[in-house]
Amino acid sequence: MSETMSCPVCRYEIDKGLSECTQCGFKFVGATQEFSSPGTGGIAIDVSETCGKPHLVVTKGPLAGAIFYLEPLPVSIGRDPDCDLFLNNTTVSRYHAVIEMINGKHKILDKGSLNGTWVDGRVVDEADLVEGTLVQIGTFSMRFSYL
Numbered sequence: 001m002s003e004t005m006s007c008p009v010c011r012y013e014i015d016k017g018l019s020e021c022t023q024c025g026f027k028f029v030g031a032t033q034e035f036s037s038p039g040t041g042g043i044a045i046d047v048s049e050t051c052g053k054p055h056l057v058v059t060k061g062p063l064a065g066a067i068f069y070l071e072p073l074p075v076s077i078g079r080d081p082d083c084d085l086f087l088n089n090t091t092v093s094r095y096h097a098v099i100e101m102i103n104g105k106h107k108i109l110d111k112g113s114l115n116g117t118w119v120d121g122r123v124v125d126e127a128d129l130v131e132g133t134l135v136q137i138g139t140f141s142m143r144f145s146y147l
Contacts, residue, residue: 003015003016004016052146053069053146054069054070054071054106054129054145054146055068055070055144055145056085056135056142056143056144056145057143057145058141058142059134059141059142059143060140061089061138061139061141062087062088062089062139063140068085068142070099070106073099073100073106074098074099074100074101075099076095076097077092077098077137078092078093078094078096078097078111079094079096080095083096087137087138089139089140090138091115091139092139093111093112093113093114093115095111095113096110096111096117096137096138097110097111097113097137105128105129106128107126107127107129108126108129108135109126110124110125110126115137115138117135117137118135118136119134120133121134129144130144131145131147132144
């Protein structure tokens with residue numbers, strides 16, 4: 001009997017080895033290891049797997065603690081299951097944003113989303129992503145990192 005896990009979006013039980021939920025289409029882009037800290041109830045992430053790889057860590061909202069690796073680029077972000085980073089929430093546009101490498105820099109570009117793409121507290125059409133940049137898409141708050 002194979003091991004199963006619950007999809008973090010729709011909670012459908014799927015085989016652990018799959019890279020995509022067979023029910024809702026959520027793509028498992030990166031591995032996240034989490035546990036409740038004693039006495040705090042917080043989430044800790046095993047960063048040994050993330051060092052040197054560009055990624056977004058969800059810090060607040062649905063999927064808090066999830067890590068999304070941003071390779072290969074470009075990475076499309078949105079509510080459509082065909083997006084590379086599928087954020088299944090009505091506050092996210094179907095094709096909300098994209099992360100690309102432009103002139104050697106990671107950039108996030110809004111794709112005409114209804115609620116906007118927020119970077120470090122302001123709405124942007126495009127912005128550079130550097131270590132620690134805060135990105136908010138709908139109810140998802142994420143921190144960009146290489147570390």
